[in-house]
Amino acid sequence: MSVIKPSLAKGTRDFTPVEMVKRNFIYDTIKTVFKKYGYAEIQTPSMENLKTLTGKYGDEGDKLIFKILNSGPLKHQDTRRILQEDYNFRKIDNSEDYTISTDDKITEDEVFDILAKHVNESIKDSLTEKALRYDLTVPFARYVVMHQHEITLPFKRFQVQPVWRADRPQKGRYREFYQCDVDVVGSESLLNEAEFILIYNEALTKLGLKDFSIKINNRKILSGIAEIIGKPDLIIDMTVAIDKLDKIGLDGVSKELLERGFTEDDLEKLRPVILLEGTNEEKIASLKQVLANSETGLKGVAEIEQVFDYVESLISYSLPLTAKLELDITLARGLNYYTGCIFEVKTNEVAMGSIGGGGRYDDLTGMFGLKDLTGVGVSFGADRIYDVLEELNLFPASAEVGTKVLISNFDTEAEKYALPILQQFRSAGIAAELYPSSAKLKKQMAYADAKNIPYVVLIGGDEIASGELTLKDMKSGEQKKLAVLGIMDLLK
Amino acid sequence: MSVIKPSLAKGTRDFTPVEMVKRNFIYDTIKTVFKKYGYAEIQTPSMENLKTLTGKYGDEGDKLIFKILNSGPLKHQDTRRILQEDYNFRKIDNSEDYTISTDDKITEDEVFDILAKHVNESIKDSLTEKALRYDLTVPFARYVVMHQHEITLPFKRFQVQPVWRADRPQKGRYREFYQCDVDVVGSESLLNEAEFILIYNEALTKLGLKDFSIKINNRKILSGIAEIIGKPDLIIDMTVAIDKLDKIGLDGVSKELLERGFTEDDLEKLRPVILLEGTNEEKIASLKQVLANSETGLKGVAEIEQVFDYVESLISYSLPLTAKLELDITLARGLNYYTGCIFEVKTNEVAMGSIGGGGRYDDLTGMFGLKDLTGVGVSFGADRIYDVLEELNLFPASAEVGTKVLISNFDTEAEKYALPILQQFRSAGIAAELYPSSAKLKKQMAYADAKNIPYVVLIGGDEIASGELTLKDMKSGEQKKLAVLGIMDLLK
Numbered sequence: 001m002s003v004i005k006p007s008l009a010k011g012t013r014d015f016t017p018v019e020m021v022k023r024n025f026i027y028d029t030i031k032t033v034f035k036k037y038g039y040a041e042i043q044t045p046s047m048e049n050l051k052t053l054t055g056k057y058g059d060e061g062d063k064l065i066f067k068i069l070n071s072g073p074l075k076h077q078d079t080r081r082i083l084q085e086d087y088n089f090r091k092i093d094n095s096e097d098y099t100i101s102t103d104d105k106i107t108e109d110e111v112f113d114i115l116a117k118h119v120n121e122s123i124k125d126s127l128t129e130k131a132l133r134y135d136l137t138v139p140f141a142r143y144v145v146m147h148q149h150e151i152t153l154p155f156k157r158f159q160v161q162p163v164w165r166a167d168r169p170q171k172g173r174y175r176e177f178y179q180c181d182v183d184v185v186g187s188e189s190l191l192n193e194a195e196f197i198l199i200y201n202e203a204l205t206k207l208g209l210k211d212f213s214i215k216i217n218n219r220k221i222l223s224g225i226a227e228i229i230g231k232p233d234l235i236i237d238m239t240v241a242i243d244k245l246d247k248i249g250l251d252g253v254s255k256e257l258l259e260r261g262f263t264e265d266d267l268e269k270l271r272p273v274i275l276l277e278g279t280n281e282e283k284i285a286s287l288k289q290v291l292a293n294s295e296t297g298l299k300g301v302a303e304i305e306q307v308f309d310y311v312e313s314l315i316s317y318s319l320p321l322t323a324k325l326e327l328d329i330t331l332a333r334g335l336n337y338y339t340g341c342i343f344e345v346k347t348n349e350v351a352m353g354s355i356g357g358g359g360r361y362d363d364l365t366g367m368f369g370l371k372d373l374t375g376v377g378v379s380f381g382a383d384r385i386y387d388v389l390e391e392l393n394l395f396p397a398s399a400e401v402g403t404k405v406l407i408s409n410f411d412t413e414a415e416k417y418a419l420p421i422l423q424q425f426r427s428a429g430i431a432a433e434l435y436p437s438s439a440k441l442k443k444q445m446a447y448a449d450a451k452n453i454p455y456v457v458l459i460g461g462d463e464i465a466s467g468e469l470t471l472k473d474m475k476s477g478e479q480k481k482l483a484v485l486g487i488m489d490l491l492k
Numbered sequence: 493m494s495v496i497k498p499s500l501a502k503g504t505r506d507f508t509p510v511e512m513v514k515r516n517f518i519y520d521t522i523k524t525v526f527k528k529y530g531y532a533e534i535q536t537p538s539m540e541n542l543k544t545l546t547g548k549y550g551d552e553g554d555k556l557i558f559k560i561l562n563s564g565p566l567k568h569q570d571t572r573r574i575l576q577e578d579y580n581f582r583k584i585d586n587s588e589d590y591t592i593s594t595d596d597k598i599t600e601d602e603v604f605d606i607l608a609k610h611v612n613e614s615i616k617d618s619l620t621e622k623a624l625r626y627d628l629t630v631p632f633a634r635y636v637v638m639h640q641h642e643i644t645l646p647f648k649r650f651q652v653q654p655v656w657r658a659d660r661p662q663k664g665r666y667r668e669f670y671q672c673d674v675d676v677v678g679s680e681s682l683l684n685e686a687e688f689i690l691i692y693n694e695a696l697t698k699l700g701l702k703d704f705s706i707k708i709n710n711r712k713i714l715s716g717i718a719e720i721i722g723k724p725d726l727i728i729d730m731t732v733a734i735d736k737l738d739k740i741g742l743d744g745v746s747k748e749l750l751e752r753g754f755t756e757d758d759l760e761k762l763r764p765v766i767l768l769e770g771t772n773e774e775k776i777a778s779l780k781q782v783l784a785n786s787e788t789g790l791k792g793v794a795e796i797e798q799v800f801d802y803v804e805s806l807i808s809y810s811l812p813l814t815a816k817l818e819l820d821i822t823l824a825r826g827l828n829y830y831t832g833c834i835f836e837v838k839t840n841e842v843a844m845g846s847i848g849g850g851g852r853y854d855d856l857t858g859m860f861g862l863k864d865l866t867g868v869g870v871s872f873g874a875d876r877i878y879d880v881l882e883e884l885n886l887f888p889a890s891a892e893v894g895t896k897v898l899i900s901n902f903d904t905e906a907e908k909y910a911l912p913i914l915q916q917f918r919s920a921g922i923a924a925e926l927y928p929s930s931a932k933l934k935k936q937m938a939y940a941d942a943k944n945i946p947y948v949v950l951i952g953g954d955e956i957a958s959g960e961l962t963l964k965d966m967k968s969g970e971q972k973k974l975a976v977l978g979i980m981d982l983l984k
Contacts, residue, residue, distance in 0.1 A: 004543055006634040006860040009622050012537030014635055016642075017649065020533040036918045038895040038925030040943070041512040045504030045668050046538065046624075046654060047558075051496055066539075067561040069620055071658030127619070128561055130501050132538075142498040143506055150508075152942035154928060157509065162538060166563030176537050189928035191907075198915075313911035319919065368498040403530040415683075419805035423690075426528045427811065433530030436646060436681035450644035451532070 011167070011175030017402060018452070022395050023386065026207065027160055027180070030380055033203040034158040034182050037195055042157045044139035046164075050131045056138045056367060064165045066175075067128040132164040136181040136379075137364070144185055145368040153186030160382075172387065183377025185364065190303060193341045193360065194310030196378045200345055200356060201323045207385065208394035211348040212355075213324040217331035218304055218341050219359075221287065224297015225273055225329070228290065229266045237261060239332035242274055246330070250274065273329060280308065280327045287329070303340060324348075333357050343378055350388050355381045402431060404491055405455040406448045409435040414459045421457075421469075421484055430491050448474055457487065503659070503667030509894060510944070514887050515878065518699065519652055519672070522872055525695040526650040526674050529687055534649045536631040538656075539622045546623075548630045548859060556657045558667075559620040624656040628673040628871075629856070636677055637860040645678030652874075664879065675869025677856065682795060685833045685852065686802030688870045692837055692848060693815045699877065700886035703840040704847075705816040709823035710796055711830050711851075713779065716789015717765055717821075720782065721758045729753060731824035734766055738822070742766065765821060772800065772819045779821070795832060816840075825849055835870055842880050847873045894923060896983055897947040898940045901927040906951045913949075913961075913976055922983050940966055949979065 008014065015023060031041070047068055054062055133139050136159045144155065160180045167173055182199065184192050200214050226235040237260035241253050248256070253274065254267055262270070273290055276283050284301055291297030304327060315321045323345075331344050333354075340360030347355055358378030365373045389395050405425060407418045418434050425432035433453075435444045441458075448456050458470040458479075468481040471490070482490070500506065507515060523533070539560055546554055625631050628651045636643065652672045659665055674691065676684050692706050718727040729752035733745050740748070745766065746759055754762070765782055768775050776793055783789030796819060807813045815837075823836055825846075832852030839847055850870030857865045881887050897917060899910045910926050917924035925945075927936045933950075940948050950962040950971075960973040963982070974982070 003859065003861045006544060006637045007541055008638070009537060009539045009541050012539060014537070014639070015535040016639065017532030017534055020535060024533070035894060036921065036923045038898075038923060040509030040894045041516070042509055043507040043512060045501060045506070046656070047501045047504060047668065049499055049501050052498060064563070066563060068624070069559040069561055071556070071558060132560070145498050146500070147506070147508065152939050154939075156925075164538070176539065184928075187928045191926065191928045310911070313908060314915050319915075367495065369495045402527060402532045406530075416805060419802070423806050423811075429528065431528045431530060433648075434683065436676075436679045436683045447644050447646075 009175070011169030011173075013174060013176070021402065022389070023178075023382070025395060026382055026385055026389070027178075029206050030180050030203045030382075031158065031160065033199055033206065036202075037156075037199055039156045039158040039182050039184075042140075042143060042159055043161060044133065044136070044143055044159070046132055046162075047130045048133055048139060048142070050129050052142055053131050053134055053138060057134055061134065064167055065134050066132040066164045066166050068130040068132065069127055070129060133161075134165060135163050136161060136179045137183075137377075138367075140181070140183060141365045142368055144373070145365050145370045148370060154184050154192075155186055156182075156184045158182040172383070174383070178382045180380040180382050181377060182379070183358075183375055185373050185375035187376075188374055190306045190341075191310050192376050193303075193307045193343075194314060196343065196358065196376070197307070197311050197323070197325060198314055198319075200343075200378065201321055202319050203380070204345070204355075204385075205319065205322045207389060208392070208396075209347055209349070209388070210322065211324075212322075213326050213346050213348060215326050215328040215331050215344045215346070216304060216307065216341060217327065217329055218300035219338050220296045220300025220303065220340065221291070221329055222300075222332065224291045224294035224300055225270070227294045227296060229262070229269050231262065231266060234261055236336070238270075242270075242330045243332040245274060276329060280325070283327045283329075300340075307341060333359070337361055339363075341376070347388050350391050352384055352388055355384045355388060401452055401454060403433050403451055403453045404431045405433075405457060405487075406444070406451075406453045407432065407434045407457045408441065408444050408459060409438050410441075410460060411438050414438075414464065417464050418457075418459055421459075424484060425488065425491070428488050428492060430488065445474075455487075455491065501667070503661030503665075505666060505668070513894065514881070515670075515874070517887060518874055518877055518881070519670075521698050522672055522695045522874075523650065523652065525691055525698065528694075529648075529691055531648045531650040531674050531676075534632075534635060534651055535653060536625065536628070536635055536651070538624055538654075540625055540631060540634070542621050542623045544634055545626055545630060549626055553626065556659055557626050558624040558656045558658050560622040560624065561619055562621060625653075626657060627655050628653060628671045629675075629869075630859075632673070632675060633857045634860055636865070637857050637862045640862060646676050646684075647678055648674075648676045650674040664875070666875070670874045672872040672874050673869060674871070675850075675867055677865050677867035680866055682798045682833075683802050684868050685795075685799045685835075686806060688835065688850065688868070689799070689803050689815070689817060690806055690811075692835075692870065693813055694811050695872070696837070696847075696877075697811065697814045699881060700884070700888075701839055701841070701880070702814065703816075704814075705818055705838050705840060707818050707820040707823050707836045707838070708796060708799065709819065709821055709834045710792035711832060711834060712788045712792025712795065713783070713821055714792075714824065716783045716786035716792055717762070719786045719788060721754070721761050723754065723758060726753055728828070730762075734762075734822045735824040737766060768821055772817070775819045775821075792832075799833060825851070829853055831855075833868070839880050842883050844876055844880055847876045847880065893944055893946060895925050895943055895945045896923045897925075897949060897979075898936070898943075898945045899924065899926045899949045900933065900936050900951060901930050902933075902952060903930050906930075906956065909956050910949075910951050913951075916976060917980065917983070920980050920984060922980065937966075947979075947983065 050067060053065055140157070140159065144151065158181065160178060162176050162178050164176050167175060169175060197214055204212055222239050223232065223235055226232045226238050231238070238257065241256040241260060244256065245253050257267055257270065276286055284305060287301050288298065291301060311321065311325065331342055333342055333344055338359035339362040342359040343357055344354045345356035356378060358376070360374065360376035362374050363371070364375045407422055409415050409418065415434065415438065422432055422434045435447065445456065454474055456472045456474060458472060463469045468483055469487060470479055471482050471487050472479045542559060545557055632649065632651065636647065650673065652670060654668050654670050656668050659667060661667060689706055696704055714731050715724065715727055718724045718730050723730070730749065733748040733752060736748065737745050749759060749762065768778055776797060779793050780790065783793060803813065803817065823834055825834055825836055830851035831854040834851040835849055836846045837848035848870060850868070852866065852868035854866050855863070856867045899914055901907050901910065907926065907930065914924055914926045927939065937948065946966055948964045948966060950964060955961045960975055961979060962971055963974050963979050964971045
């Protein structure tokens, strides 16, 4: 076995003990809220059949799917087919040689290019039939269809698992990262939408965020606007342009709309909608006027109103709504996919993209042959939330402590004395360690420091004689003498 | 997007809500014990550079590594190299054709075989440089080496993550499964070995197992035995044969030993060791006599004695030792790897292979250039433990409940009345759902049944008028009228 210098695969990360405790704090907080709202956890395999995934994420997405090599050797007939069909491989008459020929007269470099393409497409395809999941949504759709006879609708599930994307790694973008998705399928009720707002509100508040916005829009409002302008076919172009208002301002949006097939007249009608301001109530009132002639548009507005009503009833007796809940008709995220309400969550305390989002989709499982199953769901961007909490210093101190107490180890006698005490601590549920060998005090203290262990129990001759042990508070440096039970009271 | 029939990749599984709750019960129980003993969680990426993994698991293991296709297109020069070097691809003089030639005169089928081999080895190799992790041990070794300057020794870590193996799937054997590993590196103390026995004992007891054995052996005892017989080089052959005592009996073992180079004289000396019986103390006494002339052998016995002493001191004040702790010199698991104590855990209540095992290794990180770092660790076979608990019906009823209470939904008025109550439940930490639309009672009850929800709150006109809600216990069928606070007291 030759020695190699160890390295991480590009775009992947190790998580240290301190990072894991913080990550678990995020996952646990979010999961606890999901469960309180009646959502149950499922998991799907990391690898899916390639045909389950391809064609679901657009051409760009498909390129980012990590494919897994078939494990067995290539089948003989596969090789033959590849060589014969793709390379035009054949024996040269009256010769011991074999030839690859191309139809047109081309340069040697062009031949290599063509062959490179063939190797890429034909050979690669025949070598792989499995891939790593790209998101949690498509596997969830597959799950629902495959388990449809054992599922009772509405089916409320959450899923917290890693996904993989062959993206170019950069700051904050990894090839392996966690998604936290929560969805319900089989219920049209807008109570679900309202509860997702409450879930965001409660989970992010529990994580310590104080100033964040939950933006809501509705695909039907966008359709209504395109309809009113008389350009229903340009809805995608319209929303792609409007979505950029924050970045390029009204002039930029107007320019882009003109480029995308809208007229100055259209812009005249669009402008008041794009610049819609005021409270949610004011926006709703304006939209009702603007969309008065669009049945679809009014339906969208009514859905938003109903969601706001539900939220109002739900918050009155419980957690206050810390989040700013904001109707934002420039919000267009994943429009091809969503059919009703659309959500996006942003923190206002740190410059960071969205930390969550989602919406309602009316045909999630159609791709697998199960029609007309409506669903709505949102997801939490755990990695971004991690960065936000880190930047705002919001991880609780308790999220950094593993072992609560270290018992020192000076010699065989003290070790022997310490063993039952060690187990007493553990029996009481206190995470405890005995330094595993007698070593210099300095070394043992450095160990406690490095592990962020808040207390050290020192056991020497005096302590054994008196039964009063020395408890050192590693933060304050303070030392006091206490019996074992006193120490346990203090640590619990 | 064409509709495809959804399927799972071979050898992989979905986990339903009920299965996830049970799996989490196992993971959480084990993790809680790990933490109490001072172990901290880390995670490593699912994908590692291929060169980190290959050569670590033997030829058979290497074949079972799932390789990931490089994501970018093949590089032009890679294709050129493959075609030129491996296929001897070249232009035919004075022709527009290109040729592949082989050195020897062989049949066309042989050419295809050779090319198939080339495609398998050369092309496949050039197409992949990443792979899915095969176990948690090699990634842990990589982690320790890469993080050596930030780690304080002894480093106590646990890791619960899936691994992937391209094995032929069969009952109980999957291509994706979880490993639960706990290891400490940088401490020679046998206290660590003793604590692993306590960890097994406590975790498996908490999981509900009542009759299980923790078997222990020591590589040095096996070396000592081989040394005494005068065949130190045959230690592997000896242990492979002895390891089969359970399956093939003494006659079978004797036959195999003769085949593997031992003489009748050797067998004479080996027999009393193989058939070693009695209590651990009696076995230790016999071994001390047998191994009197082997320094290594006596060292192994002394290590076992020290571990037993530690266990004795640790259990006296805490959890009793439920496990049968048994010195078993036929235990040889992973001998090439382990250098000191070796562990294996079996349940005696169900026929099932080992549900855990591990041992001490003196050179885990040598493969990555960090020498002389000793480590010891064990792992829990979570999938097998799941099957054992299922067969013995040991999953607690609480491990099946997600939502605690469902509020019925008969009409808009009742729904409106229910919303603040719903949030009161949740604020009190009670997982609660309101059926999201008004539907027939039967349908709502069927939903509660399917989700194993133990209580349903019925709200009709009478309930709204009186403020006393009807609480139905879904198991007993019993109904009673209670105010909201009364229901909350009962549910908490």
